Amino acid sequence: MGKTALAIELAQRFDGEIVSADSRQIYRGMDLGTAKPTRQEQMLAPHHLIDIVVPDEPYTLANYQAQAYAAIDGVLARGKQPFLVGGTGLYVRAVVKGLRIPRVPPNEALRAQLALENGAALYERLRTLDPDAAARIDPRNVRRTIRALEVCLTTGEKFSALGRSSPPPYSITQIGLTLSRSELYARIDARVERMMTDGLVAEVEALVAQGYGWELPSMSGLGYREIGEYLRGEVSLEEAVANIKRDTRDLVRRQYAWFRLKDEHIHWFENAPVGEIERFVDATKCEALNARPGRDTR
Secondary structure, three states: OOHHHHHHHHHHHOOEEEEEOOOOOOEOOOOOOOOOOOHHHHHHOOEEOOOOEOOOOOOOHHHHHHHHHHHHHHHHHOOOEEEEEOOOHHHHHHHHHHEOOOOOOOOHHHHHHHHOOOHHHHHHHHHHHOHHHHHOOOOOOHHHHHHHHHHHHHHOOOHHHHHOEOOOOEEEOEEEEEOOHHHHHHHHHHHHHHHHHHOHHHHHHHHHHOOOOOOOOHHHOOOHHHHHHHHOOOOOHHHHHHHHHHHHHHHHHHHHHHHHHHOOOEEEEEOOOHHHHHHHHHHHHHHHHHHOOOEEEO
16 A cells, blocks of 8 residues: 555544645646645545645745644644655655754745756855755755755855754654565556556646746656656657656655655554554554643644
């Protein structure tokens, strides 16, 4: 069972609502490539922070954190159980750890200026200004490097202040799902094939027709980037599909390593039946309620 199906099962079992922690599912009109829960799935349990911005609308980690806390507080106020669900590690960490995020709005002129520079040069510049931030950023991730530089250059403060935290007033249980490598890859390949059958090419064509450019962060996401290469005639459709599968495997490996490295409090389940996970959540929920009458999120 994948995380979407499990989240819905748990939300139904515990009278809960789902708060998305996926940095791609925030975009309207980007459904297939982001593996967004279908309308039918969203009707099975209330979902939050899906389809909240258009693909060319700036959206920061600070925006997400504030909206996620508001959504969680709203769920709790209704007497329901919130479930934070998604694979964007920084989104999850911002909420669970209460990261102190520099409230610096996007500076498009500065970003455009920095984007003219070589990615390696930008990374070296960041290492000079904020070595701690550079150590936490993949040198290949030019977008995050530019954001870190933007904060440093705009405020005169280090982007690594992001690492400081003030944990939120919630009782939190974290669950991670994993599979054997062979089964995981088989599921990835099957999902990509479903995306293609369901119309991923048409979805990307529609976004381009609406004027969304390839340079946008949203359009550089997994699936959209590779289909873009096909639509521009740079690769065949067969090559584009193979590249999506390859890049998805790479992303999943990095996500798994990131969560393993960043958070030792995650309880991992490999191929566990949903009943086993339900019993675990039920037990930890009871422990939290017995320990203190605090606020509770999953």
